[in-house]
Amino acid sequence: MFGATLLLALREIRRHILRSILTTLGIIIGVAAVVTMVTLGNGVTASVQEEISSLGANNFIVFPVRTDRGTTRPFDEADVDAVERQIAGVVVAAGNVGANATAFYNGQDWDTRVTGANSAFLQAQSIAVAQGRGFTTEEEVAGKNVCLIGPKVREAIFLPGSSPVGERMRLGGVSCSVVGVLEERGQSGGGADDDDVVFMPLKTVQRRFRGSDTLDFFVLKYDPAYAASAIQESLVDLLRERRLLQGAEANDFNVIDTAQVNDALGSVTGALTAMVAVIASISLLVGGIGIMNIMLVSVTERTREIGIRLAIGALAREVRLQFLTEAVVLCALGGLAGLLLAFVASISLASVIDVPFVFDPTINVLSFVFASSMGIVFGYYPARRASQLDPIDALRHE
Numbered sequence: 203m204f205g206a207t208l209l210l211a212l213r214e215i216r217r218h219i220l221r222s223i224l225t226t227l228g229i230i231i232g233v234a235a236v237v238t239m240v241t242l243g244n245g246v247t248a249s250v251q252e253e254i255s256s257l258g259a260n261n262f263i264v265f266p267v268r269t270d271r272g273t274t275r276p277f278d279e280a281d282v283d284a285v286e287r288q289i290a291g292v293v294v295a296a297g298n299v300g301a302n303a304t305a306f307y308n309g310q311d312w313d314t315r316v317t318g319a320n321s322a323f324l325q326a327q328s329i330a331v332a333q334g335r336g337f338t339t340e341e342e343v344a345g346k347n348v349c350l351i352g353p354k355v356r357e358a359i360f361l362p363g364s365s366p367v368g369e370r371m372r373l374g375g376v377s378c379s380v381v382g383v384l385e386e387r388g389q390s391g392g393g394a395d396d397d398d399v400v401f402m403p404l405k406t407v408q409r410r411f412r413g414s415d416t417l418d419f420f421v422l423k424y425d426p427a428y429a430a431s432a433i434q435e436s437l438v439d440l441l442r443e444r445r446l447l448q449g450a451e452a453n454d455f456n457v458i459d460t461a462q463v464n465d466a467l468g469s470v471t472g473a474l475t476a477m478v479a480v481i482a483s484i485s486l487l488v489g490g491i492g493i494m495n496i497m498l499v500s501v502t503e504r505t506r507e508i509g510i511r512l513a514i515g516a517l518a519r520e521v522r523l524q525f526l527t528e529a530v531v532l533c534a535l536g537g538l539a540g541l542l543l544a545f546v547a548s549i550s551l552a553s554v555i556d557v558p559f560v561f562d563p564t565i566n567v568l569s570f571v572f573a574s575s576m577g578i579v580f581g582y583y584p585a586r587r588a589s590q591l592d593p594i595d596a597l598r599h600e
Contacts, residue, residue, distance in 0.1 A: 226536030228489025233540025243475025291428030296323035318407025334382030345405030529581020537573030
């Protein structure tokens with residue numbers, strides 16, 4: 203029975219193919235809009251989380267801030283050592299300083315960022331060496347002129363296919379030996395290009411580029427088995443004590459928990475994606491109304507056909523099932539077309555806005571099921587109206 207009803211529905215849709223396409227246009231656009239928005243939202247979320255992950259997992263980033271008196275008190279290595287020794291749960295703590303410089307090699311030059319950091323900082327930030335090696339303890343303690351270069355620096359000043367490891371390059375007026383090349387990391391959470399960087403030992407940058415032993419900021423990596431809130435509280439208390447801040451004085455430093463930033467940004471992008479998807483789903487309702495309208499027109503056009511079927515013994519529920527099946531098939535076909543359109547649109551737009559394409563099977567299945575169910579919701583009234591026609595009046599209909 204259902205198979206015959208389905209064949210009749212498909213035949214009727216094919217008889218009015220253009221009208222069927224125009225009728226399902228609202229469903230197609232609605233499904234495509236919802237799926238595309240959710241897919242792009244997932245891509246934006248993944249992109250943001252990837253950028254935040256460049257700051258490292260289970261990390262606190264601590265940097266000085268300007269006080270009410272307009273001064274900024276930088277940190278030094280003694281602060282970092284105290285944090286690493288005195289706070290339970292801290293795996294490693296490491297400072298960082300930066301400077302701008304022009305890299306020179308074999309007649310090529312490139313403006314880049316020089317970062318002073320030791321192996322502990324690379325560990326805390328999960329920065330890996332793709333080729334060569336990292337800094338040795340001797341190089342860090344002595345502040346030797348060695349460096350690790352990012353992939354973009356390598357591409358800019360070294361010949362393609364050649365290995366820069368062991369070569370000597372110049373950063374401003376400082377000559378250094380390249381000991382390694384970093385893995386690609388892309389954009390950082392702050393928007394900077396993490397591949398356009400040269401790392402040198404902390405003491406080297408402090409002495410040769412900054413002329414000071416202060417730090418721009420420091421990072422600590424903590425054991426996830428410890429409560430992040432307890433570590434942060436201990437960190438604030440220790441730094442206030444070392445910086446001689448009294449009870450009423452505001453902190454002259456700031457602490458960022460990368461895990462909290464990641465969760466917060468994920469929540470924000472998720473909420474925005476949901477809001478946009480809800481707005482886009484309104485077109486599904488409009489499409490459903492279009493389905494109801496065209497089914498009512500179909501009932502009017504086929505009144506004599508309905509009367510003949512009822513007169514020769516068709517049951518009211520069979521007539522109702524036929525029209526309901528037509529509505530569901532129309533919506534299901536519109537849903538499939540919408541999913542195909544969404545797939546193409548999502549891939550195209552993801553490449554345009556430079557976010558990854560993240561296929562979400564759940565939203566695709568739910569959108570198809572919801573679109574199909576629109577046929578039941580908006581097709582029931584026309585189907586019921588058809589099944590309640592009086593056979594004699596229907597046969598008299600012109």
